[in-house]
Amino acid sequence: MNWHEYVSKTGRLPEWPYEVNYGKENVIESDVLVVGGGVAGCRAAIEARKQGATVAVMDRGFSKHSGNGGAGVDHWHGAVTNPCSKVTPEMYSEVAMICSGGYTNGSARYIIGKEGWDTLLELEEWGMQIRDLDDEFKDTMFRDEETKLLFAYDVENKHCLRVYGHNVKPIVDAEMRRLGCEVYDRVCVTSLLTEGGKQGARVIGATGVNDRTGEFYIFKAKAVVVSTGVTGRLWYFAPELINDATMYNLNQTAAGHTIAWNAGAQLVMMEQNSARPLSGMGYAPYSTGNTDNTYQGVPAVDNEGKLIKYENSHGELIDEEHDIFAAADPDKFVIGHGINLSMVNGKEYSVTNMDRHVGEKIRKGEYKLPLYNDWTLLPPKHRRLVFGMMLSQEGKCRVPIYYNLTKWGFDPDKDMLQYPVDTPEGYALGAAWVSSRSHNPPNWGGMGVGGILSDWRLQATTPGLFAAGGNTLFGSGCHGEAQATGRYCGRQAAKFAKDHPAVEPDAEQIRKEKERCYAPVTREQQGDVGWKEMNYALARLMQDYCGFEVKTDTTLEMGIRRLNDLRDTEGERTYASNPHELVRLLEVFSLIDLGKLIMESCLARKASSDLLGFKRLDYPEVDPPEWDCFVSVWQENGEVHSKKLSKRYYLEAPYADNLEENYRRYAELDGKEGK
Numbered sequence: 001m002n003w004h005e006y007v008s009k010t011g012r013l014p015e016w017p018y019e020v021n022y023g024k025e026n027v028i029e030s031d032v033l034v035v036g037g038g039v040a041g042c043r044a045a046i047e048a049r050k051q052g053a054t055v056a057v058m059d060r061g062f063s064k065h066s067g068n069g070g071a072g073v074d075h076w077h078g079a080v081t082n083p084c085s086k087v088t089p090e091m092y093s094e095v096a097m098i099c100s101g102g103y104t105n106g107s108a109r110y111i112i113g114k115e116g117w118d119t120l121l122e123l124e125e126w127g128m129q130i131r132d133l134d135d136e137f138k139d140t141m142f143r144d145e146e147t148k149l150l151f152a153y154d155v156e157n158k159h160c161l162r163v164y165g166h167n168v169k170p171i172v173d174a175e176m177r178r179l180g181c182e183v184y185d186r187v188c189v190t191s192l193l194t195e196g197g198k199q200g201a202r203v204i205g206a207t208g209v210n211d212r213t214g215e216f217y218i219f220k221a222k223a224v225v226v227s228t229g230v231t232g233r234l235w236y237f238a239p240e241l242i243n244d245a246t247m248y249n250l251n252q253t254a255a256g257h258t259i260a261w262n263a264g265a266q267l268v269m270m271e272q273n274s275a276r277p278l279s280g281m282g283y284a285p286y287s288t289g290n291t292d293n294t295y296q297g298v299p300a301v302d303n304e305g306k307l308i309k310y311e312n313s314h315g316e317l318i319d320e321e322h323d324i325f326a327a328a329d330p331d332k333f334v335i336g337h338g339i340n341l342s343m344v345n346g347k348e349y350s351v352t353n354m355d356r357h358v359g360e361k362i363r364k365g366e367y368k369l370p371l372y373n374d375w376t377l378l379p380p381k382h383r384r385l386v387f388g389m390m391l392s393q394e395g396k397c398r399v400p401i402y403y404n405l406t407k408w409g410f411d412p413d414k415d416m417l418q419y420p421v422d423t424p425e426g427y428a429l430g431a432a433w434v435s436s437r438s439h440n441p442p443n444w445g446g447m448g449v450g451g452i453l454s455d456w457r458l459q460a461t462t463p464g465l466f467a468a469g470g471n472t473l474f475g476s477g478c479h480g481e482a483q484a485t486g487r488y489c490g491r492q493a494a495k496f497a498k499d500h501p502a503v504e505p506d507a508e509q510i511r512k513e514k515e516r517c518y519a520p521v522t523r524e525q526q527g528d529v530g531w532k533e534m535n536y537a538l539a540r541l542m543q544d545y546c547g548f549e550v551k552t553d554t555t556l557e558m559g560i561r562r563l564n565d566l567r568d569t570e571g572e573r574t575y576a577s578n579p580h581e582l583v584r585l586l587e588v589f590s591l592i593d594l595g596k597l598i599m600e601s602c603l604a605r606k607a608s609s610d611l612l613g614f615k616r617l618d619y620p621e622v623d624p625p626e627w628d629c630f631v632s633v634w635q636e637n638g639e640v641h642s643k644k645l646s647k648r649y650y651l652e653a654p655y656a657d658n659l660e661e662n663y664r665r666y667a668e669l670d671g672k673e674g675k
């Protein structure tokens with residue numbers, strides 16, 4: 001029964017169905033605590049448990065389906081040691097550094113390259129299909145006949161796999177629970193606990209609030225993994241709409257970034273801003289025609305059926321279908337797409353895409369709008385590989401696009417899928433599948449891939465804190481990468497827990513946190529501002545003072561003041577009618593801190609950067625040599641600090657100057673041979 005049916009039938013609003021106990025304390029002790037039970041978090045929990053640690057997992061949602069990865073996976077990146085791959089972990093890491101001009105996580109990419117395939121093989125053992133077992137795609141260029149693996153993006157180098165991952169999340173969730181990890185669903189993290197309650201000290205646990213009962217959770221742990229993913233709620237209005245229509249999960253606020261920042265950990269690349277067409281004002285991903293990502297290779301035609309060709313990195317139009325799935329240069333490879341990598345310097349390693357001159361050609365009348373995907377131009381097996389296999393594996397496509405289109409009678413054997421009608425220049429990479437560019441205000445930004453600064457153990461600068469998965473760990477990001485870094489972190493956290501005794505948290509730190517969390521339901525004067533209004537106000541402040549196009553010292557400083565004001569004025573007038581609203585409010589307060597962290601990072605970099613997608617109106621010089629570095633930011637006793645850091649810090653002292661030696665030194669292989 002839905003809300004409307006209930007109200008019509010009973011004539012009243014439903015009562016809160018759970019017993020509410022605001023402030024009631026639950027104390028949980030474990031060797032390892034995982035904050036965020038997404039795919040990375042589940043893998044961290046599984047691995048830590050396998051190493052003999054006791055494990056608690058806190059998740060904001062229901063870990064069986066929570067997180068961006070809860071929707072399923074169709075592309076598995078970074079499986080570079082699979083038997084068909086011509087790419088090595090060294091190539092994967094080094095090329096990622098080249099493509100992004102060094103603004104990525106070189107050590108994490110190497111670790112992913114070393115372990116991504118093994119991580120996938122474990123999934124196969126647990127029941128996820130990773131091969132074309134029914135020989136449906138036999139004798140196509142996408143398949144290796146011996147292993148039955150299917151490849152995407154680059155059919156020559158064969159390192160990105162097409163997988164049948166619609167059920168990936170229930171599978172890792174079940175394995176985590178089977179091994180005896182204690183899972184605390186619907187608990188939102190509010191802070192990390194640190195030794196002596198000090199910023200920058202060892203991390204020894206976390207606090208959280210349950211969004212059904214309102215109870216308070218105190219997790220005590222010897223080591224903590226954070227893997228809370230990314231957020232879509234910072235720049236955009238109407239989070240409930242935006243998160244449905246784009247790629248984000250409403251429960252996600254990048255809380256791991258914020259709790260780490262408040263605990264005194266260093267973060268990097270937080271100034272990176274993307275003008276991503278994910279404002280929620282476009283169409284649902286993949287519901288319209290496009291040639292990108294899952295739809296790569298599907299032919300586009302204009303309104304008169306005229307074919308629009310794909311183009312390679314040399315700017316040559318492609319005639320052979322095979323060449324759509326290959327690098328233009330035989331000595332290069334396509335590194336992949338959607339792996340949180342700025343490709344500013346990576347043209348030769350990029351995916352092929354629609355003729356980049358299509359906009360001019362539309363203006364000249366050579367092509368007539370609207371455009372369409374004409375599936376009938378594909379061989380039947382290739383058509384089925386995209387519309388059947390791929391679309392049905394990614395959760396946000398499986399039901400809303402694949403099932404619905406099919407149910408409504410769409411048949412790729414004879415029907416075409418229309419593109420949004422956009423400005424001619426709007427038909428650029430990615431324009432269509434998330435929405436068209438012209439549907440999005442130009443100054444609205446989105447979070448880049450900044451996150452917690454990590455060492456070779458993927459440990460933060462605060463001991464005992466490990467970062468895994470998309471975005472929490474800086475400079476990494478896709479599904480396979482998240483699972484691989486989660487698995488690696490689990491191993492590291494278990495080892496840390498073995499080597500370090502438990503420390504009792506500081507009672508004053510807990511008391512203050514509790515007081516802060518329950519203020520909206522305990523203050524004497526009834527509040528009149530709800531969480532959605534707070535979220536809208538925050539979005540407007542981010543749009544104005546930390547927009548994609550316009551940033552100056554003055555506007556950023558004003559923005560930080562405005563965020564403080566928002567918290568200290570309207571924030572003090574907030575109300576919550578039930579634990580759900582209380583937790584949504586706590587999320588907004590967390591987002592306010594995240595906004596400040598981002599603005600502080602933007603202030604710290606006194607230059608613009610194409611590589612980072614970072615524009616300063618008052619420092620227009622682009623990528624000057626003195627700013628060719630990371631800028632890390634952190635807090636100490638509430639004061640903000642920043643410093644420059646070499647982008648190749650992971651190959652400089654105290655580390656060895658080569659990837660493999662560092663991996664062997666720190667990976668905790670325990671006698672197992674690294675590949």
Ligand SMILES: Cc1cc2nc3c(=O)[nH]c(=O)nc-3n(C[C@H](O)[C@H](O)[C@H](O)COP(=O)(O)OP(=O)(O)OC[C@H]3O[C@@H](n4cnc5c(N)ncnc54)[C@H](O)[C@@H]3O)c2cc1C
Binds near residue numbers: 037251
């Ligand atoms: C629709 C869709 C399709 C995608 N398809 C692909 C694909 O085919 N291939 C690919 O490589 N990538 C894909 N991605 C990206 C991929 O899913 C992400 O990179 C990956 O899920 C990141 O994993 P993660 O565990 O780090 O984060 P998530 O999977 O997002 O998990 C984060 C977890 O943290 C929890 N959490 C968040 N906030 C809190 C809090 N305050 N307190 C407690 N817990 C919290 C959440 O509930 C969630 O369980 C896709 C993403 C989407 C949205």
